[in-house]
Amino acid sequence: MSFLSFHLPTYSPLSLGTIWGAAARSVLSARESAVGLSALLRDEYEADRVVLTGSGAQALQLAIEGAGGERADPRGGRPRVALPAFTCFEVASAAVGAGAEVVIYDVDPETLAPDPPSFRDAVGCGGVAAVVVSPLFGVPIEWSPLREIAEAAGVILIEDAAQGDGARWGGRRLGSMGDLSVLSFGRGKGWSGIRGGALLLRDPFGRRDFELERPPGVEDLSLAIAGVAQWGLGRPSLYRFPRSLPWLGLGETRWHDPTPPRSMARLGAALAVRSRAAAEAEVERRRENAAFYLERLRSLDGVEIVRVPEGGTPGYLRLPVRLPRGISGFGVRPAPLGIEAAYPRPISELPQLQPHIVNTDRAWPGAVELSRRLVTLPTHSRLTHHERLQVIDLVRRYGSSS
Ligand SMILES: Cc1ncc(COP(=O)(O)O)c(C=O)c1O
Secondary structure, three states, X not given: OOOOOOOOOOOOOOOHHHHHHHHHHHHHOOOHHHHHHHHHHHHHOOOOEEEEXXXXXXXXXXXXXXXXXXXXXXXXXXXXXXXXXXXXXXXXHHHHHOXXXXXXXXXXXXXXXXXXXXXXXXXXXXXXXXXXXXXXXXXXXXXXXXXXHHHHHOOEEEEEOOOOOOOEEOOEEOOOOOXXXXXXOOOOOOOOOOOOEEEEEXXXXXXXXXXXXXXXXXXXXXXXXXXXXXXXXXXXXXXHHHHOOHHHOOOOOOOOOOOOOEEOOHHHHHHHHHOHHHHHHHHHHHHHHHHHHHHHHOOOOXXXXXXXXXXXXXXXXXXXXXXXXXXXXXXXXXXXXXXXXXXXXXXXHOOOOHHHEOOOOOOOHHHHHHHHHEXXXXXXXXXXXXXXXXXXXXXXXXXXXX
């Protein structure tokens, strides 16, 4: 096999010029970027109010706390929130940070959407104030049935659109449909400020006050350094070295303890505003690359493509496919070209979350299957045409050897 490069699994377009321009802007006019980003999000994501936070996980923590305050259990006690069994570990961390009790529901491996009976059970579980729905890898979820179930039960629907950049359902952006919605501007989210998040509030939450601490001044400097590092790692010749050091844990999903919510750094907001047009162009490239893969993979034995619901336009942050033996079937570690496993286990198996779970007596077969079999293919624009063909070739060989 010819030499295979190592790519980041996702790419958020931030040029050195953008980083430099954003740094100058955030020094010269401290508030302008945050105000500009909030206004943009209010318009494009149909929000009444926007709270910019230090990360998507912090925004989700505020959402869970806010929902718990709005629908406080008359019996008192901690807020109760329903979470998907298969999602990013930061979702679990946000619930722990909010001091919530957690009810788990299962995920359908064919669509990555909530498994309907399991979702219904979780939402109907006594005392649940809110349910979090996390569309993954930019694959939209059929939203109306979930809204109906949540509304009938009087439960607040929190849309975690951290991975939803560029995706739509029924013409609306992911991030514009929840009672409360959450965005992430983390470094791998397509539209990035290196670190940061947003809580989007809609009535009756629009009037709620959130007093957040400002980040320390060094946060801007640390973001600038991280931005330049991220720019460098977008080059496979540079990424190869750190990616091959297992102790750095690149490409692994790890637990992070919750952090107290605070405001987004000025530089993060400036980066997000200035990279907006490039991020929008990148969505188109991701869709084209996903279409290129799908055309060639659809008919292969053993490759199961995640289904997009009618009315959905994916943003394909990565292209999720189910393969018989998951990432281990590639037989090389780490897998090259930005091919990555998804999440290694259901969040119900995280020791840090387990003491907070209410329905521990259940199994989550959809989530277990996804943690064993789901693999994501890189869709970003840094891949050359030759590298896209190499991705297809690797999956083809995998199919014939399993
Ligand atoms: C589905 C999902 N929700 C929430 C988050 C948290 O976002 P952040 O990394 O900005 O804290 C992430 C990030 O990885 C995510 O993938």
